Amino acid sequence: MKTQMRAYAAAVLIIAIPGAFAQNKALSMLNSLVGGQLPTAPAAPLPTNGAAAGGDLLQLLSQSQGQIDEAKEIEIGRQLAAVLLGSKPLHPDMALQRYVNRLGRWISLQSSRPQLPWSFAVLDDPGFNAFAAPGGYIFVTKGLVDRMDEAELAGILAHEITHVVDRHHLNALRVKARAGLVTQLLAAQLKNNMGGAVSAQMLALGRNLYSSGLDQGDEFDADRNGVALATRAGFDPYGLASVLQQLRTAAPEDPLFSLSLSTHPPAQQRLDQLAGAMGSRLDAYSGKPAVSVAHRLGGRR
Template structure:
């Protein structure tokens, strides 16, 4: 069976979630204990349902070396940051859409270097054009993004975010910020809260700063390059992501729907130029597949 046919079959099979109830469970309990607010504007960190007792240890380990963060600790950090993202906007109520994005994301993640992570994909109910990832296998896209792309483009975006997780880009950025003293500032800002919230606040403050400022340009370029290859391995048109970048290139920086993405990523033209050099014509034979609207998959 060809990769493209297999990808489509798995999206329509039991590869992902079998029911709406399973979809809710697969979102990792993020619907609990979070408060809606403006997307990454004046973020108030949600209090985790069960704050980890070793959050202070996590921050200390981050400040020392990313290599000291094993997968269990990575997933704990990711769980807290995922709660932060899910707390900034509610999850979209369309469970069919949530199931579809989970199936698509999980299929793509199986082609990557860390297929055994407990991957979770979710759609935030926000009109903006944004996508986010958190350590340990959490990936979010906004409804506004899904509405503006086809399946191959969405696959390219998810592959880009999956690459961030696979390469531990967010952990490395958090470690750099922790070493820069932001963790100490977070402790001071949380002193008026209780001890558990203060400890949790260290990680969340680092996360808020990270999602507001973005990753290093080198990390974004790597996620573009590896994401294109990952989407191709999953059976999707490798030019899906470049097509999205073409759309971003024409977006106006003062458009509030695109402002966060444009403000936290390298210029789209620069990303396209980097991809052109990396891709050349090597993936042309895998391109030219018919566009599949997301709405068609949801029927």
């Protein structure tokens, strides 16, 4: 896989959050991770201070999709990524971070938007979850990675990449912004002032988005197109189905799985939809020997 990796000009994650020590630490880790072994590109000509762009956010999201260009999409994603990093730190295992970043980047190169500044990282959280933000920011929890083999992890990453490629979160934010949700959320937010450079609007919208989840239709699309993407990247097409089998048997009241289960359609329903879409067409690509994440990391150390 290493030899297959094309050189990829990586934009470094820059999310300035003055005064937020944990977030700055997380971000400097991400920077060293992305800048260490992967080639880096000049930072995109975007404001690095979330507050600068935050004031226009509401107006931006109220615009039609055609008016939100890729640079703005990436800026919105940076702010959402900061919201996610503000709630959970990055895991300190840098070898694991590099592995997940390389795996994710390889898969994203097979997508229809390979030019985005894709960044993949592991959050230090025992729960089972994955998050995406517009522009190519993708996070998986350590608890998820620990339960996955490589094909399963590739299935999850491809699902999240599909959300980004098809702008699912961006569209969900636009719907929320148009519905006037921001005003309501801000009223609650004022009582709980976080400070920092992430705009209050983005904090409010981001928290709402990641606790309520996307439309079921978007989830089914991400499953179906994600399987096609993972297969194109050379992974077993049944990786995601295997993850869904595990989710199906997870107890909804288990706190490690509750958020993941409450923000997605029931796993059995996702499996049924996937089975209908895949049929046996992808069987020829299946049957590869499973590779554990530990094995990959062992080979690297």
